[in-house]
Amino acid sequence: MPFQYKNYRLESKPNKSPDTKKWSATIEISKLDKNGTYNSLPFHIKTTFNTKEEADARAYTFGKEIIDGLHPDCLLPF
Numbered sequence: 001m002p003f004q005y006k007n008y009r010l011e012s013k014p015n016k017s018p019d020t021k022k023w024s025a026t027i028e029i030s031k032l033d034k035n036g037t038y039n040s041l042p043f044h045i046k047t048t049f050n051t052k053e054e055a056d057a058r059a060y061t062f063g064k065e066i067i068d069g070l071h072p073d074c075l076l077p078f
Contacts (some may be wrong), residue, residue: 003060004061007031008036008067008076012059014052025059029066031078039078 002011014073016023024047030040045062049055066074 005064006067008063009039010063012056012063013042014055014059016052017048020048023052023055024048025055026062027059027066029063029076031076032076036060041076041078046074 002009011028013026013028014023024045026039026042026044028042030038033039043062043066045059049058061071
């Protein structure tokens with residue numbers, strides 16, 4: 001479920017591998033521009049998880065860390 005954090009919209013997109021039965025996740029970070037359109041950028045998490053809930057939790061934490069500037073290699077151009 002998407003939620004707001006510091007004027008950004010975060011949405012986790014978990015995915016279960018049919019081969020390994022492990023979960024991965026992508027966090028999509030969006031921000032509303034002056035024209036009322038969302039600009040979005042996905043960030044894939046390389047770690048795998050045993051459950052969807054673990055994947056979601058890490059994705060949202062990772063998204064917040066990106067917004068807070070804790071990952072200088074993950075920049076938000078908007």
